[in-house]
Amino acid sequence: MTRPTDALPGLATRAVHDGQQPDPVTGAVVPPIYQTSTFVQDGVNEFRTGGHEYSRGSNPTRNGFEEQLASLERGTRAFAFASGMAAEDALLRAVLAPGDHVVLASDVYGGTFRLVDQVLSSWGIEHSVVPSASADDAAATVRPGVTRVLWLETPSNPLLRVADVAAWAVVARDAGALLVVDNTFATPALQNPLTLGAHAVVHSTTKYIGGHSDVLGGAVVVGDAPWRGEPLAELMAFQQFACGAVAGPFDAFLAARGLKTLPLRVERHCVNALEVARFLRSREDVAEVNYPGLEEHPQHELASRTLNGGFGGIVSFRPAGGVAAAHEFVRASRLYSLSVSLGGVESLACVPQSMTHASRVGTPYEVPEDLVRLSVGIEDLADHLADLEQALDAAAGAASGDSRGSRDTSSVARAA
Numbered sequence: 160m161t162r163p164t165d166a167l168p169g170l171a172t173r174a175v176h177d178g179q180q181p182d183p184v185t186g187a188v189v190p191p192i193y194q195t196s197t198f199v200q201d202g203v204n205e206f207r208t209g210g211h212e213y214s215r216g217s218n219p220t221r222n223g224f225e226e227q228l229a230s231l232e233r234g235t236r237a238f239a240f241a242s243g244m245a246a247e248d249a250l251l252r253a254v255l256a257p258g259d260h261v262v263l264a265s266d267v268y269g270g271t272f273r274l275v276d277q278v279l280s281s282w283g284i285e286h287s288v289v290p291s292a293s294a295d296d297a298a299a300t301v302r303p304g305v306t307r308v309l310w311l312e313t314p315s316n317p318l319l320r321v322a323d324v325a326a327w328a329v330v331a332r333d334a335g336a337l338l339v340v341d342n343t344f345a346t347p348a349l350q351n352p353l354t355l356g357a358h359a360v361v362h363s364t365t366k367y368i369g370g371h372s373d374v375l376g377g378a379v380v381v382g383d384a385p386w387r388g389e390p391l392a393e394l395m396a397f398q399q400f401a402c403g404a405v406a407g408p409f410d411a412f413l414a415a416r417g418l419k420t421l422p423l424r425v426e427r428h429c430v431n432a433l434e435v436a437r438f439l440r441s442r443e444d445v446a447e448v449n450y451p452g453l454e455e456h457p458q459h460e461l462a463s464r465t466l467n468g469g470f471g472g473i474v475s476f477r478p479a480g481g482v483a484a485a486h487e488f489v490r491a492s493r494l495y496s497l498s499v500s501l502g503g504v505e506s507l508a509c510v511p512q513s514m515t516h517a518s519r520v521g522t523p524y525e526v527p528e529d530l531v532r533l534s535v536g537i538e539d540l541a542d543h544l545a546d547l548e549q550a551l552d553a554a555a556g557a558a559s560g561d562s563r564g565s566r567d568t569s570s571v572a573r574a575a
């Protein structure tokens with residue numbers, strides 16, 4: 160039974176303190192960065208405080224960050240990796256065996272699709288893509304007895320579709336499969352998929368959790384649910400140790416430092432993004448705006464129910480002037496740097512079709528060529544609106560033919 164004194168401290172309090180207690184030896188308020196590969200033993204297999212032996216298995220800086228993130232995601236354990244892709248790879252290899260089948264939601268991150276389609280397929284893993292974010296379509300895509308993992312991302316990238324995690328969890332349970340939610344976009348500040356029935360959450364901590372565009376990282380967070388009779392946490396711990404794509408101490412420190420301010424930053428990202436979306440919608444030279452916080456978004460009601468305290472910091476839109484206008488917009492903006500990635504304090508813009516989503520061209524999951532994705536930063540709102548206005552004016556000029564030439568994005572497309 161839960162007594163009032165058992166109530167969890169609030170999210171912002173946990174973000175600052177959980178896993179981040181002052182150093183018991185020196186009193187340093189911020190736990191030190193344990194930049195070490197190995198740990199001295201007092202006798203054979205006699206370890207000092209914490210039982211650390213070798214940093215691939217455990218390292219206090221990484222473990223502190225893992226504890227902090229597990230707390231924010233309401234999970235039992237978290238595992239930190241060198242990148243989001245390393246985390247996804249570790250999770251999938253921990254739970255899958257040759258012959259197993261994976262169901263991917265249509266809008267999953269391009270790297271996730273590539274991992275399943277081009278890497279894991281060589282190891283006998285099959286996959287299908289759900290044509291939408293709907294749980295009914297997911298259920299129809301399941302192969303009974305063969306599907307072992309359902310993989311969902313909500314809100315999705317770059318179209319900001321929203322899925323019902325609880326409904327997907329029911330589909331996964333009925334199929335005897337694991338539900339994995341990539342929570343990179345929503346972050347634990349807005350959504351805790353484990354409390355909605357997901358078995359595991361993955362993050363690219365490169366994005367909002369690091370929050371400052373200065374570190375690559377990834378994480379898997381799991382709850383109590385067993386997987387084929389074994390605790391999922393044990394399978395993940397073994398995979399992380401045995402395959403070794405761990406986050407280094409300095410990267411884990413940066414991610415932990417970012418995570419402390421996540422609730423505060425996400426609050427500002429959400430306020431700015433909603434106003435940016437409203438401003439874009441008010442413009443006649445903008446044909447379409449995708450943001451779940453707008454009342455006309457097809458899943459606005461679902462998003463209001465499932466996201467807690469805001470609708471995230473990503474907005475995408477299509478200028479009325481088509482692809483020439485889209486390219487001119489990203490060229491003309493002064494506040495939004497033309498760049499892949501997202502989730503940092505600074506604003507970034509990209510044209511997904513030729514940058515982040517080039518691998519989908521020619522598939523049913525191709526995104527429109529004139530779609531612009533904005534990662535709305537935490538700068539002053541007035542500066543956002545002023546910049547968007549001048550960049551849209553320039554874009555409208557380009558679309559009507561007085562272009563000063565749009566930037567060539569082909570080198571960026573190759574890099575992404």
Ligand SMILES: *Cc1c(COP(=O)(O)O)cnc(C)c1O
Pocket residue numbers: 242243244245268270312316341343344362363364365366375376377
């Ligand atoms: C960036 C990203 C990833 C991959 O993470 P890396 O840190 O780049 O390896 C996975 N999922 C989503 C939603 C992302 O945005």
